Amino acid sequence: MAEPFVLDPRLAADCALVGDLPLCRLLLMDDASYPWCILVPRRAGVRELHELAATDRASLLDEVVRLSGAMQRLFAADKMNVAALGNVVPQLHVHVIARRRGDTAWPRPVWGAAPAVPYAAGARADLLARLREALAPLA
């Protein structure tokens, strides 16, 4: 039997669940400073992009591209940031962040720039609903 996928507990603690796309679990980082999503391929034991099977890599790219396009439209982003880092949480995950000129970290990357500002519950629920609606054609 294949090892089951289990979401890294630090990602689970820092994020809200948007839903599952064909390959990835889609999360919303609980930081109201930026619209910031994370895609986590539901594959156990994978740390690097180059460790994914070729078909999974193609699915991941497809989900990244659709999410990035949807977020740029939803949030009128000036620039999308897409990154697989994993120095702290090695489970493969891809950040997709909508950046706006003048946001908290602009033009620097968001990691470590400022403490996370948790969403108010209502604002988070709204945002989750907008993301689910925008990505429904994918799920």
Next chain:
Amino acid sequence: MAEPFVLDPRLAADCALVGDLPLCRLLLMDDASYPWCILVPRRAGVRELHELAATDRASLLDEVVRLSGAMQRLFAADKMNVAALGNVVPQLHVHVIARRRGDTAWPRPVWGAAPAVPYAAGARADLLARLREALAPLA
């Protein structure tokens, strides 16, 4: 006629040329703190991953994955960092960085962590030769 590809002058100033892969120009960031390459699709006017044509996206992913695997082996990296940010240089480019526990920025991302440390000329020439040899099957 299609608009010709011209490398952004800031990328040209900060990097040495490794060579051209089928889609991308491959650069080496002139910072001896980390083995740090940059892939730039040779397509004019593209800022976002989701703006690339689907065939170009597949080529870019293929080049990212092969470069990432080759760099992890060459430099015995603990983690690869792969990122398309572009807040400062909007021309689409993908960073592929070999990270090691204990490197200058570890575990933080490299951007803005410390001033670049230029390579000695001999060390840079050596590294360019090793990268060209490792990637020759791709070119």
